[in-house]
Amino acid sequence: MDLLCSINSPEDLKKLGYNELEQLSNEVRQFLVDNVSKTGGHLASNLGVVELSLALHRVFDSPRDKIVWDVGHQSYVHKIITGRKDHFCSLRQLDGMSGFPKTNESCHDCFNTGHSSTSISAALGMARARDIKNEVHSVISIIGDGALTGGMAFEALNDAGRASTDITVILNDNEMSISKNVGGLSKYLSKVRTEPFYFKVKEDIDLILNKIPAIGKSAARALDLAKGTIKYIITPGIIFEELGFKYLGPIDGHNIHELNKVLARSQKIKGPIVIHICTMKGKGYTFAEANPHSYHGVSPFEIETGEAINNKSLTFSKVFGDELVSLAQKDENIVAVTAAMPDGTGLNKFAGMFKNRFFDVGIAEQHAVTMGAGLAKSGMKPVIAIYSSFMQRAYDQIWHDVCLQNLHVVLAIDRAGIVGEDGETHQGIYDLSFLRHMPNMTIMAPSDYAEFKEMLKYSLFEHKGPIAVRYPKGNGRSNTPGNEEKIKLGRGSLLSRGKDLTIISAGTMLDTAVKVSDVLYRSGIKADLINSRFIKPYDEKLIVKSVMKTGLLITLEDNVKKGGFGSGILEMISEYGLFPQTKIFGFPDELVTHGSKEELFKKYRLDTNSIVKSVINHINNNRRIGGQIV
Numbered sequence: 001m002d003l004l005c006s007i008n009s010p011e012d013l014k015k016l017g018y019n020e021l022e023q024l025s026n027e028v029r030q031f032l033v034d035n036v037s038k039t040g041g042h043l044a045s046n047l048g049v050v051e052l053s054l055a056l057h058r059v060f061d062s063p064r065d066k067i068v069w070d071v072g073h074q075s076y077v078h079k080i081i082t083g084r085k086d087h088f089c090s091l092r093q094l095d096g097m098s099g100f101p102k103t104n105e106s107c108h109d110c111f112n113t114g115h116s117s118t119s120i121s122a123a124l125g126m127a128r129a130r131d132i133k134n135e136v137h138s139v140i141s142i143i144g145d146g147a148l149t150g151g152m153a154f155e156a157l158n159d160a161g162r163a164s165t166d167i168t169v170i171l172n173d174n175e176m177s178i179s180k181n182v183g184g185l186s187k188y189l190s191k192v193r194t195e196p197f198y199f200k201v202k203e204d205i206d207l208i209l210n211k212i213p214a215i216g217k218s219a220a221r222a223l224d225l226a227k228g229t230i231k232y233i234i235t236p237g238i239i240f241e242e243l244g245f246k247y248l249g250p251i252d253g254h255n256i257h258e259l260n261k262v263l264a265r266s267q268k269i270k271g272p273i274v275i276h277i278c279t280m281k282g283k284g285y286t287f288a289e290a291n292p293h294s295y296h297g298v299s300p301f302e303i304e305t306g307e308a309i310n311n312k313s314l315t316f317s318k319v320f321g322d323e324l325v326s327l328a329q330k331d332e333n334i335v336a337v338t339a340a341m342p343d344g345t346g347l348n349k350f351a352g353m354f355k356n357r358f359f360d361v362g363i364a365e366q367h368a369v370t371m372g373a374g375l376a377k378s379g380m381k382p383v384i385a386i387y388s389s390f391m392q393r394a395y396d397q398i399w400h401d402v403c404l405q406n407l408h409v410v411l412a413i414d415r416a417g418i419v420g421e422d423g424e425t426h427q428g429i430y431d432l433s434f435l436r437h438m439p440n441m442t443i444m445a446p447s448d449y450a451e452f453k454e455m456l457k458y459s460l461f462e463h464k465g466p467i468a469v470r471y472p473k474g475n476g477r478s479n480t481p482g483n484e485e486k487i488k489l490g491r492g493s494l495l496s497r498g499k500d501l502t503i504i505s506a507g508t509m510l511d512t513a514v515k516v517s518d519v520l521y522r523s524g525i526k527a528d529l530i531n532s533r534f535i536k537p538y539d540e541k542l543i544v545k546s547v548m549k550t551g552l553l554i555t556l557e558d559n560v561k562k563g564g565f566g567s568g569i570l571e572m573i574s575e576y577g578l579f580p581q582t583k584i585f586g587f588p589d590e591l592v593t594h595g596s597k598e599e600l601f602k603k604y605r606l607d608t609n610s611i612v613k614s615v616i617n618h619i620n621n622n623r624r625i626g627g628q629i630v
């Protein structure tokens with residue numbers, strides 16, 4: 001790592017020749033594999049942008065020039081170059097370096113990202129501000145072909161293309177989203193990449209067309225039309241040109257010399273530019289090259305074998321995928337929709353078995369939901385599997401297109417609750433708050449795998465209307481003793497009885513609730529323990545009866561407290577004139593950072609010990625001040 005040791009800022013790159021830059025690329029790849037194999041993180045995407053990141057920082061002048069990474073999962077090399085290589089051992093760990101660009105981490109991170117397809121909009125805003133303030137600097141958005149499938153990217157291209165503002169969009173085309181990229185644009189790009197005809201003629205088109213000799217008036221008009229059509233057909237990147245961009249490319253994104261040349265050239269061009277570069281996801285690490293989708297996001301792994309160190313046990317996503325296949329075998333109206341996450345959501349098995357009933361729509365959550373509404377309107381039973389934090393994108397589509405028409409759409413909300421290492425942009429702790437007030441919406445949260453399967457069955461075979469099932473990242477319990485009762489709309493399950501306290505938990509927080517209840521029992525505090533099952537509607541009868549008996553209530557949820565599960569219970573019981581001593585356990589209304597799930601539950605005092613302590617304090621304080629508890 002001789003060269004890499006000497007790189008502490010972008011300035012250091014500018015001193016290197018091309019041979020040294022090539023050697024540095026190799027060292028950076030080695031560094032990435034060494035580090036990510038220990039910490040986990042986004043590997044394949046970063047291996048693909050090594051030369052691009054070096055060239056960007058060599059040609060441009062960050063932080064004066066603004067470099068905006070779309071999604072930001074591929075910003076590791078940028079972080080290495082901008083003085084953070086010594087922090088890589090803390091990548092994605094509590095109090096360590098984030099896996100995404102963070103403006104508070106470095107002046108070189110000019111915009112926070114995590115969700116896809118935002119970079120062109122953000123860059124255009126920065127470019128327009130620069131123009132208003134009469135400043136002089138470049139603004140560059142780097143967007144993958146996957147992120148380009150997101151609607152926001154099209155909206156931004158449409159706007160930027162007609163602006164005279166200087167802005168550079170670098171399209172990093174590796175033909176992959178997390179899985180193989182999908183859609184018409186992706187097909188078009190791969191044609192541009194692979195048909196050598198396009199590559200050759202780009203420079204010569206005008207020359208050739210202009211050589212056609214002059215002729216009579218009407219023939220000339222016909223010829224002009226023909227010229228336009230020929231140019232249209234054979235110009236690579238014509239889509240971007242028609243939108244108003246200058247198109248440069250396609251460029252080999254691993255040829256650092258070429259990259260330098262084209263980036264330097266782009267600085268002299270006025271107006272919006274698209275530079276189309278072609279890269280290989282996973283480049284330089286054999287296993288990632290062969291299987292880029294498996295190495296998109298990885299947990300710690302053995303470098304020699306490529307195998308994950310902690311072999312995955314069963315997860316909620318896997319249970320979901322398997323159960324949906326089995327339900328789809330019984331009902332041919334069941335169809336599945338993903339927004340570019342067939343692997344992560346566990347839908348790949350379904351995709352393989354029911355090709356014509358599976359739709360990967362690209363990174364297009366809004367479209368996924370409204371397309372699902374269309375499917376439901378026409379008699380299908382769509383199951384739309386999207387991660388909680390990405391479902392935020394589709395808020396209005398759920399409300400306007402699904403709920404207002406009371407359509408039977410099943411939202412399978414994966415990664416609900418704390419996700420851990422991906423940090424604040426990915427924590428799925430808002431869905432209960434934004435779904436709870438939607439008209440006609442029913443919300444369920446399973447506490448274990450057995451209950452999850454029953455909920456899926458219920459949502460597809462017994463329910464009518466919009467329904468969401470939210471479940472967490474990773475694994476859970478297979479079942480919970482005493483929780484076997486059949487799923488009925490708005491019915492919770494009472495797991496133990498007591499006179500002192502009512503504990504109501506949402507979803508997998510039941511695990512903690514059971515432990516809390518056991519510890520309190522040993523301290524002489526006996527609780528009614530209710531697994532809510534439904535977040536909307538609540539089991540009013542069960543909850544009201546219990547609260548009237550105990551007068552002391554705690555609620556547990558892996559959602560923000562504001563507008564969430566517990567606050568909904570308070571709204572509901574207040575309608576009955578009940579105002580018990582209450583403590584809501586959930587996440588505060590602040591950014592919940594990265595770290596392991598366990599660490600974060602501790603940090604936010606949602607682990608068993610913290611909850612027990614807090615409940616006992618609460619009881620003692622109320623006793624001391626004479627509060628009426630029992």
Ligand SMILES: Cc1ncc(C[n+]2csc(CCOP(=O)(O)OP(=O)(O)O)c2C)c(N)n1
Pocket residue numbers: 045048071073074114115116143144145146147148172174176177178281339340341363365390393
């Ligand atoms: C709104 C949203 N949906 C889904 C994701 C999950 N996601 C992260 S990266 C990615 C694929 C991005 O592909 P591309 O832009 O081509 O980058 P590459 O990893 O191929 O370099 C997806 C789907 C996300 N970050 N944001």
